[in-house]
Amino acid sequence: MSDSSASFQPPSPQQLQAHLQRCAPRRTVQPRQVLLAICVITLVIWMLGSAHPLLSLVPWVMLMGLLIYLSVRARRQQALMRQVRVVSELAMTRRSRDALRAAWKLLPDLSGLPQAHGQVVTILASVLAQLRAHESSLVACDYLLPHIPPNHPASYMVRAQRLLDLLHIDRLADADDAIRDLRSADLDPLSGAMLRTAELYQQIITHHDEDAALGSDDAIAALQPLGIDAGYGYALLATAFIRLDNAPDAGAWWRRATLLLPSASIFEALPETQPLTALPASPTVDQFLRPTESTTEASHG
Amino acid sequence: MAESIRTPRFDLGRFRRQLALTDIARRYLLVLFITGYFLTLMPGLAESSLPNLIIIGSIFGWLAGMWVSARTAHYVQRLTQMTAAGASLDETESVLGEALGRFTLYRTGRILAYHQFAILRHRQGRFDESSAICSALLAESDAGLAQSLRTTLWIMYAEDRLQLRDLTGVHWAISQLYTCQLSLVETLQLQLLQVRYESACGYDDRLLWNLPRRVELIELMPHGAAALCHHLLADAAARMGHNPLADWLRRRAELLGMPETAEAPVTTEITDPLANPA
Numbered sequence: 001m002s003d004s005s006a007s008f009q010p011p012s013p014q015q016l017q018a019h020l021q022r023c024a025p026r027r028t029v030q031p032r033q034v035l036l037a038i039c040v041i042t043l044v045i046w047m048l049g050s051a052h053p054l055l056s057l058v059p060w061v062m063l064m065g066l067l068i069y070l071s072v073r074a075r076r077q078q079a080l081m082r083q084v085r086v087v088s089e090l091a092m093t094r095r096s097r098d099a100l101r102a103a104w105k106l107l108p109d110l111s112g113l114p115q116a117h118g119q120v121v122t123i124l125a126s127v128l129a130q131l132r133a134h135e136s137s138l139v140a141c142d143y144l145l146p147h148i149p150p151n152h153p154a155s156y157m158v159r160a161q162r163l164l165d166l167l168h169i170d171r172l173a174d175a176d177d178a179i180r181d182l183r184s185a186d187l188d189p190l191s192g193a194m195l196r197t198a199e200l201y202q203q204i205i206t207h208h209d210e211d212a213a214l215g216s217d218d219a220i221a222a223l224q225p226l227g228i229d230a231g232y233g234y235a236l237l238a239t240a241f242i243r244l245d246n247a248p249d250a251g252a253w254w255r256r257a258t259l260l261l262p263s264a265s266i267f268e269a270l271p272e273t274q275p276l277t278a279l280p281a282s283p284t285v286d287q288f289l290r291p292t293e294s295t296t297e298a299s300h301g
Numbered sequence: 302m303a304e305s306i307r308t309p310r311f312d313l314g315r316f317r318r319q320l321a322l323t324d325i326a327r328r329y330l331l332v333l334f335i336t337g338y339f340l341t342l343m344p345g346l347a348e349s350s351l352p353n354l355i356i357i358g359s360i361f362g363w364l365a366g367m368w369v370s371a372r373t374a375h376y377v378q379r380l381t382q383m384t385a386a387g388a389s390l391d392e393t394e395s396v397l398g399e400a401l402g403r404f405t406l407y408r409t410g411r412i413l414a415y416h417q418f419a420i421l422r423h424r425q426g427r428f429d430e431s432s433a434i435c436s437a438l439l440a441e442s443d444a445g446l447a448q449s450l451r452t453t454l455w456i457m458y459a460e461d462r463l464q465l466r467d468l469t470g471v472h473w474a475i476s477q478l479y480t481c482q483l484s485l486v487e488t489l490q491l492q493l494l495q496v497r498y499e500s501a502c503g504y505d506d507r508l509l510w511n512l513p514r515r516v517e518l519i520e521l522m523p524h525g526a527a528a529l530c531h532h533l534l535a536d537a538a539a540r541m542g543h544n545p546l547a548d549w550l551r552r553r554a555e556l557l558g559m560p561e562t563a564e565a566p567v568t569t570e571i572t573d574p575l576a577n578p579a
Contacts, residue, residue: 228520
């Protein structure tokens with residue numbers, strides 16, 4: 001793979017699988033184990049009666065070595081955690097390709113930090129899905145799930161992400177199982193909203209438009225935890241309504257969707273929403289910019 | 302089930318005494334060790350067992366201190382995990398009681414325990430006490446307080462002062478935050494604080510200044526915080542007479558869902574959504 005972000009392509013599932021296996025977390029020597037070894041060596045030297053004066057220096061040299069090693073290790077860990085934060089921030093700001101590249105390069109260095117390793121694989125799963133590399137995202141999710149307790153909120157998030165990946169690659173039978181599994185779980189609001197989006201997407205790709213439309217009454221409350229990403233769910237509802245020839249409702253849901261997200265982002269992420277291209281979208285903040293800025297600047301003086 | 306330990310009210314004197322005791326214990330052990338070492342070099346005492354006893358005593362003292370400190374650190378770590386997992390306040394309070402009452406050789410351990418104390422009081426809505434703890438901890442910043450911890454404390458302090466309607470205190474904290482290097486999550490927390498502060502002060506023109514950039518940041522917040530910001534911006538736009546903009550912001554606020562109360566401490570709820578604590 002090339003180093004340049006622009007030409008950095010999402011890895012294939014096989015490439016990702018191999019990379020994850022290469023970079024799997026490994027057990028590192030704990031400082032307390034080294035300290036115990038130093039204590040044992042010191043005791044042995046003491047029992048021998050320190051025949052040579054240089055021998056009595058050995059424990060001190062080892063202790064100094066341990067302190068230097070610990071200090072270097074702590075600094076390295078801090079530097080790695082800063083890099084994890086950068087990757088996370090790239091993903092949060094939707095710079096998916098940059099985030100993917102940075103996460104890919106960082107992963108080998110995190111084999112000694114299992115928690116940070118898990119966090120970066122979670123980010124990988126998320127950005128791969130944003131880049132529509134759903135098969136690879138599925139590999140990342142499948143890798144993560146055995147390492148997270150089943151009732152942990154992070155597990156629900158990963159399972160919801162995995163469900164969306166399954167739907168995007170048309171593994172509908174597996175997706176059905178995943179939906180049943182998630183429905184029976186006690187989900188946090190965010191995972192619940194992700195499940196609802198997945199259900200809507202399933203209804204759209206399987207042309208169960210009536211079912212999608214029927215569930216529209218509580219859609220706003222159900223999708224709210226997603227923040228502006230709820231716009232994707234609203235766009236799916238608009239698609240269901242337009243397929244049912246209900247233009248007024250389709251228009252209303254599309255205006256809600258585009259109030260939160262630019263229409264271009266929606267069409268890119270969900271090609272199924274293409275029938276909505278003719279509908280008028282909500283204005284963006286830039287359309288209000290000129291009068292606001294001029295007034296504000298005037299009042300600033 | 303054992304009755305939960307009620308943590309006493311924050312006492313600045315006790316906090317300072319505990320920190321002083323930590324420093325004294327550490328320095329005393331170090332001085333003891335160095336004294337013992339130099340005594341072994343003195344011709345008259347080289348054959349005596351006294352220097353060895355002093356050295357061994359200081360080492361054992363240090364190891365015992367480390368063992369006790371590790372127990373304290375364990376409680377602090379447990380508290381951090383409990384806070385992240387949103388554990389009940391009663392449960393957190395009982396663990397906190399254990400952490401605060403224990404001895405530690407390290408200032409960092411003591412400061413982190415009090416940081417958790419501030420977080421608990423903040424979650425309990427006891428903002429005066431939380432801000433007092435933050436203020437005491439920030440006063441210790443010269444003693445090697447990590448930059449990230451300082452930022453967290455300033456954010457919590459600002460939130461506390463905002464809840465107490467002390468806008469001067471909020472302004473001071475925000476100005477301090479502008480001197481810190483912030484992560485994206487901290488930038489979002491600062492943005493939310495600033496919107497609430499400017500709204501409370503009635504600085505409508507400042508609220509709408511550089512609006513596209515502000516909206517861009519607000520969109521990265523959790524829905525409750527984002528809705529609150531949109532709502533406050535909509536009010537400012539309406540007061541400034543920008544009715545279409547106010548309407549646009551209000552409709553977005555409605556879609557994002559208003560939090561139960563605008564007074565809720567939502568700043569600390571902004572976290573990294575991709576962080577995997579498992």
